Amino acid sequence: LGPLLFESAPGVGRHEVIIECPEHLANPARLSDEQLRDVFLAYRDRLVALADEPGLRYAAVFKNVGAEAGASLGHCHSQIVATPIIPDNIQAELDGAKHHHDRHGRCIFCDIVASELADGARVVARSPGFVALVPAAARFAYELWVLPTHHASRYETLTPADAAELAGLMKRVVRALDAVLRDPAYNWFLHAAPLRSPDLPHYHWHFELMPRTSRPAGFEWGTGCFINAVPAETAAAELRAATM
């Protein structure tokens, strides 16, 4: 049955937990600016280190906040799961971005950033080098993406100054989520180029934040389609107001 159904990959990987503060804080919005900056730098440092491990192809970097979002620990932490495969969702995103670049000669995320900044209706907050927005076809109500405004495919190029700026913007964003949704459970997930990638003209690293305002049910699990009853513009307007 094995060779008939499965393509095999070697059974290797890494699972790391990043403990984000010595004191017991459960809400990342309460981390200091320096602590959150160091979290973003730790992600970078671990991606660099994991690239040296033979057999690993991708490192999934993510955070679970709240039991409803799957967190089994209260204390602020992030996790890294490195795998010998490029996960399906990431490969599909890479393929889609490549397809757009082949057709239009541009990075689709750069196109989204430019279009959203020009339009403004789905922008939640920005800093000189980053923008937080509600994607036009968000799967989850109040879903947010945080992207560098300039093209960058490899998260490993993040500088300490970038990390400090990203931390400042991310704190505004999670505080807005806490205010609008009353301390929701959520996940964030880093979308970045695979380990040991060269600079990719078609890809653009970013974070996706997924608040858990409803539970995916049979329809979502069966079809892969998502029901989101909050228009992106409405969610963005509420979150934008809460960042001010």
Place this chain on the structure above:
Amino acid sequence: LGPLLFESAPGVGRHEVIIECPEHLANPARLSDEQLRDVFLAYRDRLVALADEPGLRYAAVFKNVGAEAGASLGHCHSQIVATPIIPDNIQAELDGAKHHHDRHGRCIFCDIVASELADGARVVARSPGFVALVPAAARFAYELWVLPTHHASRYETLTPADAAELAGLMKRVVRALDAVLRDPAYNWFLHAAPLRSPDLPHYHWHFELMPRTSRPAGFEWGTGCFINAVPAETAAAELRAATM
């Protein structure tokens, strides 16, 4: 932005709720054999009826049991959401099955049924025409598939006798789930050929049952990979014992 990012489909569809019993029962395991048979026949009748509606391409038939599985009503019910697209997950399954048939000249689900019945370790229960098994690479702990043992791509070919037999097997399965996992929340989802399909040599209708024993978190949502700590053989052995 629209034409750049989205392929559009007409905004049409149907959402139907099948109320499965006049008395207030919340657990489908307590439906009578006749009631559950009629549920499976109602699915068939609605697929036949929806095929006549212009613009609809797929009808997702599913059941949510328990709040943790997304149910917002207690009273036993199923839902049908018909869409003008073939959902991604279904299309991927159709494509994968077609690929297997092109390479091997056989239906992959027929191959799975034959292989699993010969091996036995992942089989939970069977009847003359149906089998319930734990798939070898289950996403969810105690996930179950229920398939006809003979090839059938279109659920619309289900006869009243088939429906009665299916109901009997499904009741044994959900009672085993209730016994082993103590009345878990779960979804079931019908995987069937799209509306107005001819008989497909490569596809094979089946139900997938997904108990909610843990909450998918950042890793699952980000990667599309699933962590399942219960080996299929262990889950099948526990469920099999509970059906006896």
